[in-house]
Amino acid sequence: MNFTYSMPTSIYFGEDVILSHQEAFEGLGVKALIVTGRRSAKANGSYDDVRKALEYLGVEHVLFDEVEENPSLETIDKASELGKNEEVDFVIGIGGGSPLDAAKAIAVFVKNPQVTSNTVFDQGPLEHLPVVAVATTSGTGSEVTQYSIVTCNKEETKKNLGQSIFPQIAFLDPKYTYDLPYTITVNTAIDAFTHLVEGYLSSQSTPVSEIYGKEGLALFRDCFKNLLEKELSEDFRAKMMYASMLAGIQIAQAGTSLPHGMGYALTYYKGLPHGLANGVLTTAYLGCFKDQEKVGTILNLIGVKDLEELQGILDRLIDIDIDITEEELQIYASSFAENMPKLKNHPEAVGREEILKIYMESLL
Numbered sequence: 001m002n003f004t005y006s007m008p009t010s011i012y013f014g015e016d017v018i019l020s021h022q023e024a025f026e027g028l029g030v031k032a033l034i035v036t037g038r039r040s041a042k043a044n045g046s047y048d049d050v051r052k053a054l055e056y057l058g059v060e061h062v063l064f065d066e067v068e069e070n071p072s073l074e075t076i077d078k079a080s081e082l083g084k085n086e087e088v089d090f091v092i093g094i095g096g097g098s099p100l101d102a103a104k105a106i107a108v109f110v111k112n113p114q115v116t117s118n119t120v121f122d123q124g125p126l127e128h129l130p131v132v133a134v135a136t137t138s139g140t141g142s143e144v145t146q147y148s149i150v151t152c153n154k155e156e157t158k159k160n161l162g163q164s165i166f167p168q169i170a171f172l173d174p175k176y177t178y179d180l181p182y183t184i185t186v187n188t189a190i191d192a193f194t195h196l197v198e199g200y201l202s203s204q205s206t207p208v209s210e211i212y213g214k215e216g217l218a219l220f221r222d223c224f225k226n227l228l229e230k231e232l233s234e235d236f237r238a239k240m241m242y243a244s245m246l247a248g249i250q251i252a253q254a255g256t257s258l259p260h261g262m263g264y265a266l267t268y269y270k271g272l273p274h275g276l277a278n279g280v281l282t283t284a285y286l287g288c289f290k291d292q293e294k295v296g297t298i299l300n301l302i303g304v305k306d307l308e309e310l311q312g313i314l315d316r317l318i319d320i321d322i323d324i325t326e327e328e329l330q331i332y333a334s335s336f337a338e339n340m341p342k343l344k345n346h347p348e349a350v351g352r353e354e355i356l357k358i359y360m361e362s363l364l
């Protein structure tokens with residue numbers, strides 16, 4: 001047995017967890033940059049809770065509330081300028097994966113004013129300001145991962161910033177997700193599910209990451225039922241947030257692989273939400289995976305008898321209507337066949353033809 005394990009984020013999970021643990025913000029500095037999307041953080045109470053905690057501790061803050069879905073480097077640059085001008089000491093991301101990933105990237109740019117969005121991808125490891133992550137969706141697990149996925153319009157794709165930016169603190173309060181609309185609940189839940197699947201099957205998977213993966217997959221036995229029956233109880237919300245966090249801890253060790261890498265083109269060119277872009281490719285991916293014993297373990301854990309039954313569940317949840325041609329899939333396949341960081345997480349050698357086959361089976 002041979003593995004390493006590191007999870008440097010302190011996790012606070014539960015109802016009202018920010019106000020009951022406001023001391024966690026102590027020692028991070030005297031001024032924070034709060035990074036959110038346009039609307040939801042103010043509506044679900046998370047921004048208010050953070051503001052109250054900071055005011056109680058006498059920590060100043062400035063707000064950047066313009067992060068869009070799949071955050072662009074242009075938006076991140078704009079927020080980083082604000083952070084530099086205001087001389088902030090730390091960054092608090094509140095939201096789904098988009099504001100959290102943006103907050104992580106901003107923490108790098110504010111700490112390293114000489115690094116720009118053009119040069120960051122060619123840098124070695126960089127330091128960053130401390131990051132606090134407040135999750136308000138149950139999907140990406142970004143609050144416990146080192147990844148920051150950004151949209152690079154120059155290269156017409158999404159990609160990892162390439163720096164390791166674990167939040168110092170993650171707050172997970174399921175109440176922020178109580179009013180998450182059904183569609184976003186489904187899209188983000190499928191994202192967490194694909195993290196569990198891809199992390200478990202990854203060539204980087206370790207005995208420890210698999211513990212998190214199996215625990216998270218077992219929760220989907222109930223969570224899929226809740227999603228199909230639209231029973232979004234408080235108990236479900238807590239379970240879903242926990243599953244998403246476990247999935248995040250797992251992919252922080254093991255990474256994601258083919259569906260995630262292949263899904264980026266579907267998000268960039270066809271506007272498919274991140275979770276659906278991976279979810280739509282998952283069953284074909286599982287079908288072509290060589291170690292069917294490991295695939296069988298996944299199916300057992302989630303309580304379905306075969307891939308056909310899983311496809312039935314995903315078909316009922318995933319509602320996509322996109323125009324896509326074989327020519328476009330050929331282009332996506334050629335481009336992804338060059339994506340070494342993602343391909344290395346797949347345990348077998350895989351080429352353009354296998355990639356194209358997964359795209360075609362899933363989308364045509």
Ligand code: NAP
Nearest residue numbers: 037038039040069070096097098136137140142145147149
């Ligand atoms: P998101 O893009 O952060 O947000 C999607 C939508 O949900 C936005 O309209 C947002 O509104 C809304 N929303 C968020 N929380 C809400 C709440 N509690 N109630 C109502 N609406 C709410 O969605 P996401 O799926 O969580 O994040 C996707 C991004 O994360 C992608 O860019 C993906 O690549 C990335 N990702 C990162 C990792 C990682 O490890 N770093 C892993 C997987 C995915 P507002 O804009 O108003 O907030």
Ligand code: ZN
Nearest residue numbers: 140191195274
């Ligand atoms: Zn994902």
